[in-house]
Amino acid sequence: MYTNSIEMVEVSPRDGLQNEKALVSTEDKLALIDRALEAGVRRIEVASFVNPRAVPQMADAEAVCAGLPERGDVTWIGLVMNARGADRALATGRIDQLGAVSVATDTFAMANQGQTSEGSIEAAKGIINAARAAGKIGQVTIAAAFGCPFEGEVPEARVLAMAEALAMAAPVEIALADTIGVANPAHVNRLVTAVRELVAPIPVRVHFHNTRGTGLANVWAAVEAGARTIDASIGGLGGCPFAPGAAGNVSTEDVVYMLERAGVRTGLDLSALTEANHWLADVMGRTLPGMVAKAPAFPKQLQEG
Template sequence: MSRRIEIVEVGPRDGLQNEKTLLETGQKIEFIERLRACGARRIETVSFVNPRRVPQMAGAEEIMAALPALPGESRIGLVLNERGWDRCLAAGCEEANVVVCATDGFGIRNQGASTAEQVAALAAIARRRELEGGPPISATLSVAFGCPFDGEVSEARVAALVAEIDAIGVAEIALADTIGVADPWTVRSRIEAARKAAPGAKLRMHFHDTRNTGLANAFAAVEAGIDVLDASCGGLGGCPFAPAATGNIGTEDLVYMLERGGFETTYDLDKLIETATWMSGLLGKPPAASVSRAGGFPASAARTPEQASA
């Protein structure tokens, strides 16, 4: 195959936001620099949220200032409201990712706003971008497969929200399995429903591996024609406002699976393993991603974790 799959690296934001260990700003900068060297071209670099609520995301402006833009790279800033949009503009992000929660239960706990209020905030940001300029906006629909507070999320609700978000006018819409409850068959069905609701929309998928279905869900998405997937180096991740939510699918696991299947990515598997091993040392725990624990195959294709840490 010659089909290329774009992998958006979310480790610096979604990966770190739920960690107990608070990294120094310099360590976060080094993490992003290492990810650049791994081949990451779209990186969820910072989050413009209140650091009192999510202390792991402190130092966003300092991180952006220390990482000048590179040709062909998009430094993504997470935005929840107009204040976050202002910070994103000032920091010079190449992309803003605005989160809309599919349920009120999660939205109020995660963002202090209902779904309708979040959609209104997205619309206000989009209007300002149209009038004042700014980077492209992508929208992530979180808990699109299930909510820890409101339970099952219906396909009809997801489709209606996708249509509403698409009508606002964004560059890309992501469906996020924030708490890792999806299965491959539901993934295919949700993608089909989203396409019917917004035929012209560019879709992205975001999976967590909480119940060991993350890679199976990614496979189902690729089989359904999705070309953009989120992943986190080392399998880091989780939401501080979602009980028992664990990490994203590991970037190295996704790269290994795709490249073994003949797909193209921009990533260097050796360097991903090295970076995951380095980060696991900072956090004081082994990487969750399987490939960083076992190494690539054949052995010459990627060094084992023991070789990477030597």
Template structure:
């Protein structure tokens, strides 16, 4: 079995950090991720810099991305203006649209209702396709909302069906605030897979309550083909209370490597890159492999 990894560290990993990371350091992070074997990388989000200051240099990052036809650089966009900015950069090969499963979070995150966010996401996918790029969509708050609490599975499935008609390459289910548990992840992945087949399902999972790695495994067993991860376990949403870090790339790769599941990423290089990132951020990162190290241990 092979599982695809989307590395979201340069965007989701950094977006909630108060310490502004220099453009050159973001590009250095991307270079290190490529050296680790990452082939789909969420490079930046083209959003209002007043709302997400960490992404104020998105155009500079996109303009300086390496010329690597073998790598898909993803630009996250929330509206037509963001899509226009992203599409101006030829090395952004894929637009990542985001819609939200609940009204209150959609209004806080994007200034529109849930239904309006779905319509905008479909338009972004269409714009990407018209420009000769690809588009994908993420359903935020698929497993729970910071404002409305529980989210009905039927609502998420219905949104996925609407998005599928726009022609994305995949649809992602996001546990934006890290409330999901494995049983819920497996059940919703199976339901959405059945509803949108043959489109693949991707998952975006946060480790806020310590269930992230277990949720990754449950998603894979339920048929998810692609997993979002962030180097070091950095991440969070500025508009969702308590949305702590993503599942750490190196932790997920350790689990998958030891389980005989190929990803194409090099664990030891990821651990080294995570330690470099910790130094850059001047703090310990949530990921466990940077502390524990690989097993079996390297020869001394």
């Protein structure tokens, strides 16, 4: 193992909810963020600043930001696709970090943000520079890094070329996203290792969906390959409106259980995350995909007396 600790990024307020048809209230989004904070999360993707006609769930991005607690120990992340989105996020005065997105294929890039893959790289560079000019920080995710819902297999050489180009803008990290959940552990280990070595000292973050049940295995492979930060969503909620068949993110509580049991510290409270899962299930009106919250606690704590 390369590490005995991992940073977690909670993405449920954005990626977890963005594909849900039933609109979640601003109050419930802020309550979800509060529960993540109570569990120990210190980086949270709170909203995306996109066209509300395209993603109605994110129409209240500014209102969510206005309700965020004043916390000097927390990094609030806003996902943005273009200069307009960056301007909106920065105008809230609450976003600490802009998250840009570059897409590995032209077809998905056009569906996701109305530009080619190369265009998404240039847009991401502009977003990172805008964050820096505003005294904030910028990071970037390479979406569909392990496979595209429209074009199928994505050549690893393409992802490496993108990572190299994006590194020129000096983001604080580069993430590899399995947007549709097609990655396998061998592919993850190979690609994370290659990107990490190529862009060092810029750290690598990973973002996995559990569409085909390989999410946790891919998290483990990424950690072994040197990824330092893991995106996850309470309850395993998630999906992409522009990626057919994309199912939920890896569940925060499932990732924490796996890593902590293996001796890799996350700094998060599993009991609090499980409670957050149950609360969120009530909000959504259904049982959530995460597995740990459905199982008895283990190991059981001995009761005094």
